[in-house]
Amino acid sequence: MPVTRRTVLALPVLAAPAILGAREAFAAPSAVKIGAVYPLTGPMASAGDSSRAGIELLIDLINTPHPELAPIPLMAEAGLPRLGGAKVEIVYTDGQNSPAVAQSDALRLITQDHVVALNGAYQSGNTLTASAVAERYGIPFVNGESVAANLTERGYKWFFRTTPIGPDIAALYLDFLASVGKTGVKVAKVAVVHDTSEYGVSVANTIKQVAASRQTPIAMDVSYTVSTSDVSAQVLKLKQAAPDAVIFISYTSDAILYMKTMQAQGYKPPILIGDDSGFSDPSFIKAVGNLSQGVLDRSAFDGSKPGSNAAKIDALYRKKTGRALDDTTGRSMTGMLVLCDAIDRAGSTEPEKIRAALSATNLTPAQLFMGYKGVKFDAKGQNVLASALMVQLDGTDYRSVWPAAQAAAKLVLPFKGWS
Amino acid sequence: MILVQLVTDGLLVGAVYALLSSGLTLIWGMMNVVNFAHGDFVMLAMYVAFIAVTTLAIGPALFVPLAALVLFGVGVVVYYALIRNVMRGPMLAQILSTFGLGLVLRYAMFWVFSANFVSLPDTLVGGVLSVDGLRLQYSRLLAGVVALLLTAALHLMLTRTALGSRLLAVAEDRTAAMLVGIRPDPMQALAWGIGAACAGVAGALIALFFYISPLVGDSLVLIAFVTVCLGGFGSVPGALFAGLAIGVIESLSSWFIGAAWKDVVVYGLFLLALWVRPQGLLGKS
Numbered sequence: 142m143p144v145t146r147r148t149v150l151a152l153p154v155l156a157a158p159a160i161l162g163a164r165e166a167f168a169a170p171s172a173v174k175i176g177a178v179y180p181l182t183g184p185m186a187s188a189g190d191s192s193r194a195g196i197e198l199l200i201d202l203i204n205t206p207h208p209e210l211a212p213i214p215l216m217a218e219a220g221l222p223r224l225g226g227a228k229v230e231i232v233y234t235d236g237q238n239s240p241a242v243a244q245s246d247a248l249r250l251i252t253q254d255h256v257v258a259l260n261g262a263y264q265s266g267n268t269l270t271a272s273a274v275a276e277r278y279g280i281p282f283v284n285g286e287s288v289a290a291n292l293t294e295r296g297y298k299w300f301f302r303t304t305p306i307g308p309d310i311a312a313l314y315l316d317f318l319a320s321v322g323k324t325g326v327k328v329a330k331v332a333v334v335h336d337t338s339e340y341g342v343s344v345a346n347t348i349k350q351v352a353a354s355r356q357t358p359i360a361m362d363v364s365y366t367v368s369t370s371d372v373s374a375q376v377l378k379l380k381q382a383a384p385d386a387v388i389f390i391s392y393t394s395d396a397i398l399y400m401k402t403m404q405a406q407g408y409k410p411p412i413l414i415g416d417d418s419g420f421s422d423p424s425f426i427k428a429v430g431n432l433s434q435g436v437l438d439r440s441a442f443d444g445s446k447p448g449s450n451a452a453k454i455d456a457l458y459r460k461k462t463g464r465a466l467d468d469t470t471g472r473s474m475t476g477m478l479v480l481c482d483a484i485d486r487a488g489s490t491e492p493e494k495i496r497a498a499l500s501a502t503n504l505t506p507a508q509l510f511m512g513y514k515g516v517k518f519d520a521k522g523q524n525v526l527a528s529a530l531m532v533q534l535d536g537t538d539y540r541s542v543w544p545a546a547q548a549a550a551k552l553v554l555p556f557k558g559w560s
Numbered sequence: 561m562i563l564v565q566l567v568t569d570g571l572l573v574g575a576v577y578a579l580l581s582s583g584l585t586l587i588w589g590m591m592n593v594v595n596f597a598h599g600d601f602v603m604l605a606m607y608v609a610f611i612a613v614t615t616l617a618i619g620p621a622l623f624v625p626l627a628a629l630v631l632f633g634v635g636v637v638v639y640y641a642l643i644r645n646v647m648r649g650p651m652l653a654q655i656l657s658t659f660g661l662g663l664v665l666r667y668a669m670f671w672v673f674s675a676n677f678v679s680l681p682d683t684l685v686g687g688v689l690s691v692d693g694l695r696l697q698y699s700r701l702l703a704g705v706v707a708l709l710l711t712a713a714l715h716l717m718l719t720r721t722a723l724g725s726r727l728l729a730v731a732e733d734r735t736a737a738m739l740v741g742i743r744p745d746p747m748q749a750l751a752w753g754i755g756a757a758c759a760g761v762a763g764a765l766i767a768l769f770f771y772i773s774p775l776v777g778d779s780l781v782l783i784a785f786v787t788v789c790l791g792g793f794g795s796v797p798g799a800l801f802a803g804l805a806i807g808v809i810e811s812l813s814s815w816f817i818g819a820a821w822k823d824v825v826v827y828g829l830f831l832l833a834l835w836v837r838p839q840g841l842l843g844k845s
Contacts, residue, residue: 182667184775186675337820365819368779373569374814374822381562393677394779397771401679405688405697405769428679428771559682 172230173221173490175480176250178261178271179473183238184368184394187424189263192286192473193233194462196260199474202457203481204228212507213450214482221481223488229481232256236267238367240339243267247274257490258283260477263469265289266339272300281483281495285476286469288417289343293523299492301499301518303479304472305441305527307347313439314414315352317531317543318386321412326554327385328412332361334375334399335390341367344390344416360384368394376402379410386412393422400429404559411555413437421467426537433534435557440468440532441511443541445549450510465538468529475511479504512547565694566811572696574807575704576766580784581791581799582710583758589794590731590751593643593654597662598784599777601756604665605631605763606772607673613680620685620702620768627764628757635756639749662777669774677773685768699768706765710758711800718796727751731794786830792843802841806830 177196180189203215210216220226232254236243243262250256251274258281262268268287275282276297283301284292290307293300305313322328333348335341345362352359361382363375376399379387387410389399396419403409414437419425421438444455444466454474458466479502484490487498504516515526530547532539540550584598595601605627612623638661646657685699718724729737730747737744770776787806791798806826813825833841 182670182675184773184778186670186775187677187773190675363819366823368775369819370779370783371573371810372819373573374566374811375819377562377565377569378815394771394773394776397677397679401682401769401771404682405700406695407688422677424676424678428677432682 172228173224173484174230174232174254174256175477175484176232176234176247176254176256176259176261177477178234178236178243178246178250178259178267180237180263180267181233181235183235185238185264185392187393188418188422188469189236191423191462191467191470192263195458195466195470195474196231196477198454198458198461199477200229200231200481203478210450210453213510214478214504214508215485221485223485224490229484231260231477236262236264236271238264238267240264240266240270244270244274247271251275251278251280256280257492258480258484258495260285260473260480263287263473264338264340265292265343268292269339272297275299279492281480281492281499283476283480283483283499285474285479286472287340289339290347291343293521297522299496301479301502301522301524303476303513303516303524303527305439305513305529306523307344308351309527310344310416310439310529311348311351313529313531314348314388315355315357317414317437318412319357320543321552321554326411330360330382330384330386331357332363332379332382332384332387332410333359333390334363334365334379334387336367336369336392336395337364338367338392340392340418341390348388365395367392369398372398372402373406375399376406376408380406380408384410386410386414388414388416389420390416391419393419393425396420396422396425397428400432404432409556409558413556413558414439417468421469421539423464423467426534430534430537432559434536434559435553435555436534437542437556438468438532438534438539439529440539440541441513441527441529442466442468442471443512443530443532443547443549445540450507451512454510468532468539471511475509475513475516478509479516561693562815566815567808568694568696570808570811571804572700572704572807573811574804575707576700576762576803577783577787577806578711578800578803579703579707579762579765580759580780581787581803582707582714582796583755583762584781584784585788585791585794585796585799586714586758587752587755588788589796590727590755591643591647591748592731593647594658594785595755596655596659597638597665598755598759599781600662600665601631601634601759601777602763602766602780603669603772603774603777604634605760606767606770606776607669608760609764609767610678610680610772613684620764624706624761624764627760629760631760631763632753632757635752635754636749638756639752640745643752644745644748666774666777673774675774677771679771680767697769699765703765703768706761707800707803710761711796714754714758714796723750783826786827790830790833790840792840795840795842795844798840798842 206219207216220228234246262271265287272282318328335345444451455466483498487494530541531543533542542552608627609623689696730744787803791802810822813822
């Protein structure tokens with residue numbers, strides 16, 4: 142072929158597909174981007190920070206080989222094996238304490254950062270709006286920690302949730318109280334104290350409904366606004382009514398304020414249950430742990446068995462942050478783990494394939510580090526194998542106390558509080 | 561009996577509101593500047609108390625004056641570095657500059673202390689005064705007493721001293737004050753210093769029975785704005801009465817109507833009060 146000006150000019154054009162093709166082949170294990178919405182500033186930021194630290198640890202474990210954690214998916218090899226060892230990259234955004242901000246975060250992650258899936262968003266109200274955006278764009282959204290029951294009642298196709306939710310939690314508390322009642326402790330009169338957020342209202346209503354359906358109605362309902370400046374009147378009310386057990390559904394700031402005010406008013410309910418979020422926040426224990434001895438809490442995390450997945454992950458988390466892994470962080474991490482596992486099984490970053498893989502998720506307790514009976518989603522996207530234990534604060538650690546078969550310590554009643 | 565407890569609880573909370581409002585009303589009255597960073601000044605003072613307790617192991621007798629002193633410095637610096645300039649700008653610039661200052665302080669604390677909640681040991685001013693079943697926390701009583709003393713001291717300073725007259729003269733008419741030989745800048749810097757020092761006292765005392773976090777100002781200060789407004793802009797005794805009234809109304813409405821509704825009651829009554837007396841309870845029309 143004579144070398145003319147035309148053939149020379151044509152060369153790059155002819156070569157272009159080959160070059161582009163080669164680039165694609167090299168680019169195959171490019172990072173898989175996942176968006177994470179958590180409250181990194183604002184009143185819930187201490188919990189959001191913990192979740193972020195937990196997820197950072199998890200992603201680090203996924204991206205580097207850790208054969209010692211082998212039963213947990215994605216731990217043994219580096220990256221996502223079925224995507225050519227692609228690394229996972231998390232784009233964090235700050236949902237603050239605002240459903241509106243969480244919504245615009247989700248929009249930005251999908252349209253500008255082009256994430257393949259979303260995770261978050263801690264507060265039920267934030268999850269509600271962020272997941273609505275994902276649904277609209279057909280992007281999978283996995284939530285690991287929001288418990289408002291209605292989140293999985295919206296008929297969404299792209300929303301999956303791994304945590305135990307309102308009805309599971311309500312059943313746990315009421316079963317626990319009934320079982321304690323059989324030992325001769327009075328549990329006839331139960332009060333529910335909750336804030337007026339999506340989380341507080343939905344969990345309180347679920348507990349009330351489940352209790353009513355069991356013919357053991359909740360005797361008292363005290364509500365207040367989030368980050369309130371004073372709770373003296375509410376504590377006085379509880380003191381006056383003297384319920385046998387009080388269930389608090391509060392975020393950290395209010396949980397701290399309640400404990401301080403109860404000490405000031407000299408009021409100790411015989412049984413005090415704090416519903417996770419505020420009460421499992423490590424900074425709650427730091428701030429008022431000495432006033433809260435014997436607080437009962439629900440938890441799906443129990444790192445006290447040596448050699449278990451939970452103990453290993455707990456040790457790594459302690460090394461990274463200097464504090465024990467808490468239940469909420471563990472649940473957030475599990476949500477992210479399930480999402481990464483599904484992306485790997487999908488072998489693709491196509492939303493529809495990830496969604497199908499999520500629907501087909503079937504993890505056993507041996508593959509998890511939370512005390513769930515497994516992870517398996519129903520048609521609504523709710524994990525039907527989610528479950529929790531009752532734990533009790535002793536010193537600076539929560540230990541599992543009920544059900545007896547899984548207990549690491551003995552249940553101590555009545556609530557001790559402060560000395 | 562329960563009513564007595566409710567009213568005393570309300571009065572003690574109200575005293576805290578009055579304490580929070582004292583510095584705010586001073587700056588407002590002296591300079592016609594709304595200090596939106598006031599809550600963050602209070603937050604700074606709480607961290608001063610926290611650092612003092614954890615590193616120097618000192619008690620409230622020392623850390624309250626220390627917080628007042630530190631915040632006085634902050635107030636003066638803020639005046640010379642920021643307020644003096646924006647005072648020449650439009651009203652909106654004044655509002656947004658203090659708002660921005662508040663955000664800077666708040667996120668600086670996020671940076672330094674992270675989002676964690678901290679708390680002072682409950683033994684610093686521990687104990688409860690128990691009379692006939694009535695329970696009063698010493699730490700709150702202390703805050704209440706200081707609120708009364710601070711209000712009295714500020715009021716006397718403004719109405720009975722030459723310094724107060726000079727401050728008021730500058731507030732009333734800057735040019736006229738200059739004509740009679742008062743230099744306005746040091747006076748206004750002083751007003752900011754004293755206002756911030758009040759926030760310092762308030763924060764250090766409230767830290768004794770409240771949690772501390774970078775956002776704590778948000779939970780506390782909104783009601784202080786209402787207190788100042790209801791009491792009458794710039795009226796120190798007005799802020800005290802309004803604070804106490806709001807405290808008692810909150811306490812009673814929490815009990816009789818429900819805690820989730822107390823804000824509706826308080827803000828509803830607040831709007832009604834302003835409708836009748838737009839200048840506030842003790843404000844001059």
